[in-house]
Amino acid sequence: MCCGENRLQYSAICISCQPMSSLEASFIRPMTETDLDGVLEIEQASFPTPWRREHFLHEIDARHSFPMAAVHDDKIIGYVVLMSLFEEAQILDVAVAPDQRGRGVARRLMERAIQVAMGQGAEALALEVRASNTAAITLYERLGFVRTGTRRGYYEGTEDAVLMELSLI
Numbered sequence: 001m002c003c004g005e006n007r008l009q010y011s012a013i014c015i016s017c018q019p020m021s022s023l024e025a026s027f028i029r030p031m032t033e034t035d036l037d038g039v040l041e042i043e044q045a046s047f048p049t050p051w052r053r054e055h056f057l058h059e060i061d062a063r064h065s066f067p068m069a070a071v072h073d074d075k076i077i078g079y080v081v082l083m084s085l086f087e088e089a090q091i092l093d094v095a096v097a098p099d100q101r102g103r104g105v106a107r108r109l110m111e112r113a114i115q116v117a118m119g120q121g122a123e124a125l126a127l128e129v130r131a132s133n134t135a136a137i138t139l140y141e142r143l144g145f146v147r148t149g150t151r152r153g154y155y156e157g158t159e160d161a162v163l164m165e166l167s168l169i
């Protein structure tokens, strides 16, 4: 069994079980407090207004939150934070270390979040993304998300948020 020692409460998925040589020995598992130095490094490199440690600690403890980390050689290379409550689920945060991008890490994190949301009984998975974030919008569209609306000036009062959703039923 792969990654058996990492199977925590909402189960790990082992990327090394799948044929993707560049990510061999990488896996996704629930995020823990000890991951946060690595997570925060990626967060700060990825967003103009990064989450702080307390945000992640809150999500690790929250009953309806499912933060997951992608790990390679004991190093955090990406993460996703899913919130799933009854029929609604939302991606609250997702990022990959700059030097690990373009290798399918985010796609795998998102696929895992979708699996967990479905397992929780969610009927739809929603998210918000900056209108200028072509990489993220392409990622979501490749996974089947569709645009459902726009929030004008949502970011810093100037940049629009694109609302996207994936039906899970």
Ligand SMILES: CC(C)(COP(=O)(O)OP(=O)(O)OC[C@H]1O[C@@H](n2cnc3c(N)ncnc32)[C@H](O)[C@@H]1OP(=O)(O)O)[C@@H](O)C(=O)NCCC(=O)NCCS
Pocket (backbone or CB within 6 Å): 046, 047, 094, 095, 096, 097, 100, 101, 102, 103, 104, 105, 106, 107, 108, 128, 129, 130, 133, 134, 135, 136, 138, 139, 140, 142
């Ligand atoms: C967006 C982000 C998470 C993508 O991570 P990644 O691991 O590089 O993405 P993947 O390698 O899994 O790519 C998945 C898909 O996204 C698309 N994609 C990824 N980066 C892209 C880019 N720079 N330009 C266009 N498309 C891109 C690819 O087409 C890919 O589809 P494919 O597998 O069918 O080819 C990463 O760029 C990141 O961390 N950005 C900063 C944080 C951020 O913006 N998070 C999203 C907030 S809403």
